[in-house]
Amino acid sequence: MPLFINRDQIFAHQVHLLEHKLRSKEERILELETENAILHLRLADCLVKLRHDHEEETKAMNHHHQHQRQAQNETRAGLTKLLSGVQEVKQDLSEVFGVYVSFAAELEEQSKQLLEKVEQASSSMKGHSGDEVQDLQARVAALERSLEEEKERCRTERQRRQELHNTVVELRGNIRVHCRVRPVLSFDHVQSSTSGSGPASSEEVVYAISDDTVMVNCLKPGMPVQNKMFEFERVHGPEDSQDTVFEEVKPLITSLLDGYNVCIMAYGQTGSGKTHTMMGSHSSDVSSTVEQEAQQGVIPQAAAELFRLISEKPAGSHTVEVSVMEVYNNDVYDLLAKDGQGNQRRDVITTSSGTSQVPSLTHEPVGSASEVMQIISSILKLRAHCPTLVHTESSRSHLIVTLTISSKSPNALALARRLQSAKKDMQRSPQKEWWSPRCRRADLTARYPSDELLASSASSPCPSPCLSPCPSPRPSISQAPFRTKLQLVDLAGSECVGMSGVTGAALWEVSCINRSLSALSDVLGALAEQRPHIPYRNSKLTHLLQDAIGGDAKLLVMLCVSPTQRYVTESLQSLGLGTRARQVQKELPRRKSNTLKVK
Known part of the structure; x- marks a missing residue:
């Protein structure tokens, strides 16, 4: 059977396939066009970025070239100046060389002339006789010896005058006043707030012109210079060391063991060197031990001298106690x-x-100077301090260190031992005890030889206790030690509120300090004028130091003054107080004595 093929179906099928492929191609064309459009957009962005980068790079290159051109211009200008400077230096060097050559020629000519003159002089000296030269040398030696003798005589007379003056001061009961002028320090160099026509604030106007005289130049604008003189027992200049200052204080420590109360007081304005004089300077550097010892003040050196003197006494005859007080805002504190x-x-x-x-x-009982200083150093941080414009470590309270010495007389101890041994001998004696003052002379003569009795009666109005047949009705003997005090006072500094720049609560501190120092000045004035009433109780400071200021203690006031014009008003105030203190005639210092208490 023949196969029947429908061509129309085949054609339709092929047409359908072709249409499908065509649609696929068109879709692919759309996709490619879309991708092409996207790529065009990206290309445009890249072109814009490239153009922007190119412009920035061009600008940077232009700026860099401009900077290079500017640097090159500056370098050329610097080289030109340097070249001109080198040329000027060469010209100056040539001129200097010419001057040097001329000077060298003149020097050589003058040296030749001098050599000729020396030769002429030596030849003329050879012509003179040697006796004349020896005579001149002998005269010069004699003049030098006489000059040395006069210097030694002057030194001896000055020392004798000072000793006699100190003796008169002690007999009259006056207060000893020493003055110490500190050197110019860094904080003295400040800009003065006054007009430029006045004297500079850092100008030195206070001088120690001799061992006992201070001179102050009172400088006022438009007025001639007025020199004021102040005389004291001893004046220390800025060059005097701590040891030199203490050498003048050392005799008072000996008086302390002799039975006298002693008080050493440092007075002056803020920053004048009171704490440095009394305590000294302390450094944290361990390697500078020698320098620290050289910078020790009156308090550590007085403690060392006290225990040195005690070490020369019999063991156990002296005991020392220390107490430290602070007068702050007119209140007394036990530190x-x-x-x-x-x-x-x-x-x-x-x-x-x-x-x-x-x-x-x-x-606190102490046994050495190191213990004293350990106690004082440990409590110094408790003392009130406040930084001011004048001084960064300004003390705001009065510090009083008291060393109390209890002494027993070795002679009294020996007498007590003799009396106690006599009592034991009489207790061991088998014969009858006679309590009546009338003793049996025959029995006494029989027991002791006449020579011994004569020796005993010659040395004492009554027989020795060991030879007396009549025992004492009081069986025991005790001794009461006598006590002396060494008061070391570091007063707070007087200051002006406007100069110190304190505000707030510090104003009350300054007010209390100035009032207490004013009370001290009033007490000294009343004592100098011998008024019937002395206002000790106007301040806790004067009340506390009543025994030292107006009592029978030996008082030494150490005035500390600043040398510059900036503090001349406070310096004159301190020197005036020292002058009033010298006029005070206190009671004669009384020596403390021990008493034997017989029970």
């Missing part, structure tokens, strides 16, 4: 009180004998 960490307030009372006393004051 050694352990229960209040050094912040215990104390009262000052006047005893029936007229002396001042601080009840419940803490006393």
Whole structure:
């Protein structure tokens, strides 16, 4: 059977396939066109970025070239200046060389002339006789010896005058006043707030012109210079060391063991060197031990001298106690009180004998100068301090260090031992004891030879206790030690509120300090004028130091003054107080004595 093929179906099928392929091709063409459009967009973005980068690179290159051109121009200008400077230096060097050559020629000519003159002089000297030369040399030697003798005689007379003056001061009971002028320090060089026509604030106007005289140049604009002189027992200049200052204080330590109360007080304005004079300078560098010892003040050196003198006495004859007080805002604080960490307030009372006393004051027994300084160093941080424009470590309180010495007389101890041994001998004696003052002479003569009795009666109005047949009706003998005090006072500095720049609570501190120092000045004025009433109780400071200021203690006031024009007003005030203190005639210093108490 023949196969029948429908051509129309085949054609239709082929047409359908071709249409399908055509649609596929068209879809592919659309996809490619879309991709082409996207690529065109990307190309456009890349072209924009390339154009922008090219522009920035061009700008950077232009800026770099401009900077290079500017640097090259500056370098050329610098080289041109340098070249001109080198040329000027060469010209100057040529001129200097010419001057040098001329000077060298003149020097050589003058040296030749001098050599000729020396030769002529030597030849003329050879012509003279040697006796004349020896005579001239002998005269020169004689003049030098006489000059040395006059210097030694002047030194001896000055020392003798000073000793006689100190003796008169001690006999009259006057207050000793020493003055110390500190050197110019870094904080003295400040810009003056006054007009430029006045004197500079750092100009030195206070001078120690001799061992006992201070001169102050009073400089005022439009006025002639006025020199004021102040005389004291001793004046120390800026060149005097701490040891030199203490050498003048050392005799008072000897008086302390002789039975006299002693007080050493440092007075002056803020920053004048009071704490440096009393305590010294302390460095944290361990290697500078020798320098620290050289910078020790009056307090450590006085403690060392005290224990040195005690070491020369019999063992156990002296004991020392230390107490430290602070007068802050007109209140007395015990810095050694352990229960209040050094912040215990104390009262000052006047005893029936007229002396001042601080009840419940803490006393620490000490056995060496190092123990004293350890105690003082440990409590110095408790002292009130406040930085001011004048001084960064300005003390805002008065510090009082007291060393109390209890002494026993070795002669009294020997007498007590002799009396006690006599009592034991009489107790061991088998014969009858006679309590009547009338003793049996025959029995006494029989027991002791006449020579021994004569020797005993010649040395004493009554027989020796060991030879007396009549025992004492009081069986025991005890000795009461006598006590002397060494008071070392570092006063707070007087200052002007406008100069110190303090504000707030510090104003009350300054007010209390100035009032207490004013009270001290009033007390000295009243004592100098011998008024019937002395205002000791106007301040806790004067009440506490009543025994030293107006009592029978040996008082030394160490005036510390600044040398510059900036503090001339405060310096004149301090020197004026020292002058008033010298006019005070106190009671004669009384020596403390021990008494034998027979029970």
